Amino acid sequence: MKTISPARIALVIACALVLIYLILPVLIIVPISFSSARFLTFPPPSLSVRWYQQYFSNPAWMQATQVTLTVAAFTVLIATPLGVAAAYAISQSKLRIMRIIHVALMLPLVVPIIITAVGIFFIYARVGLVATLPGLVLANVMLGLPYVVISVLAGLQSFDPTQEMVARSLGMNRLRSFFAVTLPQIKSSVTAGSIFAFISAMDETIVALFISGGQYQPLTKRMFTALRDEIDPTIAAISTLMTAASFMLVLLASARQRKSA
Amino acid sequence: MLALVSPALLVILLLIVVPVGWLAWQSIYHDGFTLEHYRRILIEDVYWRSFALTFEISLLVTVLALLLGYPVAYAANAVPRGWSVVILALVVLPFWTSVLVRAYAWLALLQRTGVINQFLHYLDVIGEPLALVHNTLGTVVATVHILLPFMVLPLYATMQKIPNDLMQAGASLGANPAHAFFRIFLPLSLPGVLAGSTMVFVLCLGFYITPELLGGGRTVMVSMLVSRNVELYNQFGAASAVAVVLLVSVLLIFVVVSRFISLDRVLGQK
Secondary structure, three states: OOOOOHHHHHHHHHHHHHHHHHHHHHHHHHHHHOEOOOOOOOOOOOEOOHHHHHHHHOHHHHHHHHHHHHHHHHHHHHHHHHHHHHHHHHHHOOOOHHHHHHHHHOHHHHOOHHHHHHHHHHHHHHHOOOOOHHHHHHHHHHHHHHHHHHHHHHHHHOOOOHHHHHHHHOOOOHHHHHHHHHHHHHHHHHHHHHHHHHHHHHHOOHHHHHHOOOOOOOHHHHHHHHHHHOOOHHHHHHHHHHHHHHHHHHHHHHHHHHHHO | OHHHHHHHHHHHHHHHHHHHHHHHHHHHEOOOEOOHHHHHHHHOHHHHHHHHHHHHHHHHHHHHHHHHHHHHHHHHHHOOHHHHHHHHHHHHHHHOOOHHHHHHHHHHHHOOOOHHHHHHHHOOOOOOOOOOOOOHHHHHHHHHHHHHHHHHHHHHHHHHOOOHHHHHHHHHOOOOHHHHHHHHHHHHHHHHHHHHHHHHHHHHHOOOHHHHHHOOOOOOOHHHHHHHHHHOOOOHHHHHHHHHHHHHHHHHHHHHHHOOOOHHHHOOOO
């Protein structure tokens, strides 16, 4: 940083502009959500919380919120143990097939989500899981698994497996030694992974568009349908709340991860 | 050990392998084997144009994301640690905001009565509002925004591994900064460019929410072809065939790219 060359100034300006482009749309919904105007006017004529009141007093939005939170909670409860067990097995086993299994567990990140969504819709239609709560939860468990596996595998990489062997040599069985020795040390990666699975379930839209219906529609599906019709500022209020929730959860997760690193 | 992975594996099998397998089956079998759906993709204009448009948009989005993402990754790598944390946080935070929320934000920014048009009108720059959304432009602007983190993160990871000494060695041998950048830094960052571009391109190929909400019905990307065939026309076989072609394209890209760099790098695990 000794000389200030034109190239450096150009770089700083380019970088600043791109960062504004990245962050501005995320921030712009906040003033819109607090605007008193029915139609989008910027800057807002005056501030109000009417769109938040609209959201909290509307039974359809409240029901959708309940569905979203229920699905996300069950997703975490199921995806976390499955993901931890899988990550543990992948990191400990020397079987060659584990490599393939590892790749298979990453499939939800690789297959375009629209394809997964339509495929699940066809299967659910055959077994009667369309528009049900278990159907939504199962799909989100699948979508959330990679996040848990990636996070826990990263945590296990810095864990020394000989510690667990010591516990076993002292007479603990494998299960007890895992819970007593290994789990406490990878706890923060497990928490981080489950937080990411929660956010993934909370934000998931495309699969829900195809497989959810009736009283079991999550927030995102109702928002999507509302967005196709008109720009209702209530959605700005919901978006602001969702974004605030995501940000707090991400901060929590990264604080956890830093602690484990 | 196999018993420990089997529950997770079962979920993956039942909820992604079986559904995708079913799609493949349904695309060729309906009361007997048929390649009719694939034939239609090849000869019918609607399908052809949609695939061409999707590849064009994905290419455009990838190039734009690279042009916008490279300086950011470069800056994050060059500045002192405190600043690079700030830059990376600004890149990652939008990444964890719902895609739907960001599509809504772009709608609010770009529409006829949106923030940008009102602002430009207020400044007297324009008389009539500009058509910024409900077209391909709006789709591209929002899609680049959503996919940019997938470009910046692998770029940054690759740049981190380029030793600083190399640039200094170049400078001491008489290369000016631009020369050193183009001859030393840029070539060494190419694996990151490939990893980021692959991820952005592949994700864009299957993108659904932004073209559906911001494309105004004219920008029919492949994903919309799939959903319309299911939701509007009940053409399950046609939808399945389109999905299979899309999936095969994605897998082919991964296979080709994996000949040059490790796939772990593309998926951002290393």
